[in-house]
Amino acid sequence: MMELTGGEDFRKQQQELNAELEAKLSTGNLPTANILVAGITGTGKSTLVNAIFGDEMAATGTGQPITKEIKSYGNNDIPVKIWDTVGLELDSTTTRESIRNIKQTIAEKSSSKDPFDRMHCIWYCINSGSNRYQGVELEFIKELYSVGVPFIIILTQCWGDENEVNNFEMEIRRINSEKGIGNIDIVQVMAQEMKLRGLPPIPPFGLDKLVDTTLAKLPEFITSSFIAAQKISKQEKRKCGVQIIMEYVNAAQNGFWEKVPVARVFATNLHLKNMFVALSKMYNTVLDESAVEDIINIFNGSKIQIKGKYIESLGAFTLFQINFSNDKKKELQALFSQQEEGLDKEMSEKIASAKAIAFYGCVFMDSIDEVWDKLKSKELNEVRTLIYQLAGTIRDKLKHYK
Ligand SMILES: Nc1nc2c(ncn2[C@@H]2O[C@H](COP(=O)(O)OP(=O)(O)OP(=O)(O)O)[C@@H](O)[C@H]2O)c(=O)[nH]1
Numbered sequence: 001m002m003e004l005t006g007g008e009d010f011r012k013q014q015q016e017l018n019a020e021l022e023a024k025l026s027t028g029n030l031p032t033a034n035i036l037v038a039g040i041t042g043t044g045k046s047t048l049v050n051a052i053f054g055d056e057m058a059a060t061g062t063g064q065p066i067t068k069e070i071k072s073y074g075n076n077d078i079p080v081k082i083w084d085t086v087g088l089e090l091d092s093t094t095t096r097e098s099i100r101n102i103k104q105t106i107a108e109k110s111s112s113k114d115p116f117d118r119m120h121c122i123w124y125c126i127n128s129g130s131n132r133y134q135g136v137e138l139e140f141i142k143e144l145y146s147v148g149v150p151f152i153i154i155l156t157q158c159w160g161d162e163n164e165v166n167n168f169e170m171e172i173r174r175i176n177s178e179k180g181i182g183n184i185d186i187v188q189v190m191a192q193e194m195k196l197r198g199l200p201p202i203p204p205f206g207l208d209k210l211v212d213t214t215l216a217k218l219p220e221f222i223t224s225s226f227i228a229a230q231k232i233s234k235q236e237k238r239k240c241g242v243q244i245i246m247e248y249v250n251a252a253q254n255g256f257w258e259k260v261p262v263a264r265v266f267a268t269n270l271h272l273k274n275m276f277v278a279l280s281k282m283y284n285t286v287l288d289e290s291a292v293e294d295i296i297n298i299f300n301g302s303k304i305q306i307k308g309k310y311i312e313s314l315g316a317f318t319l320f321q322i323n324f325s326n327d328k329k330k331e332l333q334a335l336f337s338q339q340e341e342g343l344d345k346e347m348s349e350k351i352a353s354a355k356a357i358a359f360y361g362c363v364f365m366d367s368i369d370e371v372w373d374k375l376k377s378k379e380l381n382e383v384r385t386l387i388y389q390l391a392g393t394i395r396d397k398l399k400h401y402k
Pocket residue numbers: 039040041042043044045046047048085086087088156157158189190191192193194195
C-alpha cells in the first residue's frame with residue numbers, strides 16, 4: 001500500500017517536472033543542469049569541460065568558491081553549472097578530509113527538496129596513462145558513488161596504446177566489482193587534439209560517447225538543458241529543436257496560448273520570434289530577442305517572403321527533407337493535408353498559422369544547423385557575424401521556394 005502511494009507520488013512528481021520542462025523548453029529558459037567534475041590534479045577536468053561546453057564556459061564564467069575544495073562556474077547563456085573539485089592530490093595528508101567535505105557538499109545538495117537544485121551527474125576523471133587504480137582514489141570513488149548521483153568514470157588523455165588503455169579499463173571494472181562499488185560506466189576520452197613530435201596529431205575522440213552516456217543517466221527533466229549546453233551532439237539538439245517546433249505548432253493549432261483577436265499575422269510573427277529564440281538557445285548561439293528581430297526584419301525588408309499558398313504546397317516537401325521522428329512527421333503531414341477552404345474563419349486562421357510556424361520553424365532550425373557546422377565557436381559568439389551568416393543561409397533556403 002505504502003509503496004503504491006510512493007509510486008504514484010513519484011509519477012505525479014515526474015509529470016509535474018515534465019510539464020515544467022515543456023513550458024521552459026518553449027521559452028528557451030531552461031533550468032540549469034549541475035555536473036560535478038572530480039579527479040586528481042592535472043587529469044584533464046578543465047580541458048574536458050571546455051571541449052564539451054566551449055571555451056567561454058570557463059573563460060567568462062566566474063568561478064565561485066563553494067567550499068575549500070569545490071568551485072562552481074557557469075554563465076547565464078549556458079544552462080549548465082560545473083562543480084569543479086580543485087587541487088586534489090592523492091598522496092596529500094589532507095586528501096581524506098577533502099574527500100569527506102566534497103562528499104558532504106554533494107550529499108547536502110542531493111537531499112534538496114527542489115530536484116533542479118540537486119547534483120545531476122558526477123564525472124570522475126582518471127588519467128588513462130596513470131595505470132593505477134587503488135588506495136585513496138578508490139576510496140574517493142566509493143564515497144562519491146555511494147551518494148547515489150549518476151556517476152561516470154572518464155579515462156582522460158587516451159592517446160596511448162589502445163590495448164593498454166583497454167586493459168586499464170578492465171582492471172577498473174574488475175576492482176569496482178570486487179569492492180562492491182557496482183557497474184560504473186567508463187568512457188575513454190581524448191578531449192583535445194594531441195600533438196606528438198614527428199607524428200600526425202591524434203584527433204579528439206570519445207566526447208560523443210560521453211554525451212550519450214551522460215544523457216542516458218541524467219534525470220529526464222534536465223536532459224534538454226544538457227543538450228542545449230553541450231557542443232558535441234548536434235543530433236540531440238535537433239531532436240529537442242523538433243520538440244520546440246511541435247510545441248509551437250500545437251499551440252498555433254489551438255489558437256496559441258492566449259486568444260489573440262484579428263491581428264493574426266502579427267501574432268504569428270511574435271510567436272515565430274519566440275520560437276526562433278528558443279531554437280537559437282538550443283543550438284547554444286548568442287542570438288537573443290533583438291538579434292532574432294533583426295533577422296526577421298531582414299526578411300520583412302527583402303522581397304523574399306513566402307506566400308501562404310507556397311507554404312501550403314512546399315511545406316510538406318520541406319518537412320520531408322528534415323530529420324524528424326516518424327510520429328512527428330505524421331503529425332505534420334496531417335497538419336499540411338488539412339484544407340483551409342470550407343472552414344470557418346477562425347479555424348482556417350489557426351491552421352494557416354500552424355503551417356507557417358511549422359514551415360519557418362523547420363527552415364530556421366535547418367539553417368542554424370548548417371551554420372553551426374560552418375562557423376567556429378568563437379565566431380558563433382559574435383552576434384553580427386551570426387546574424388549575417390544565418391540570414392544568408394535562410395535566404396538561400398527560402399529562395400528555393402519562391
Ligand atoms: N592534448 C591534450 N592535452 C590534454 C588533454 N587533457 C588534458 N590535457 C593537458 O593536461 C594538462 C592538465 O589539464 P587540465 O585540464 O588543466 O587538468 P585539470 O584536471 O583541470 O587540473 P586541475 O585543475 O589542476 O585539477 C594541460 O596541460 C592540458 O593541456 C587532452 O585531452 N588532450
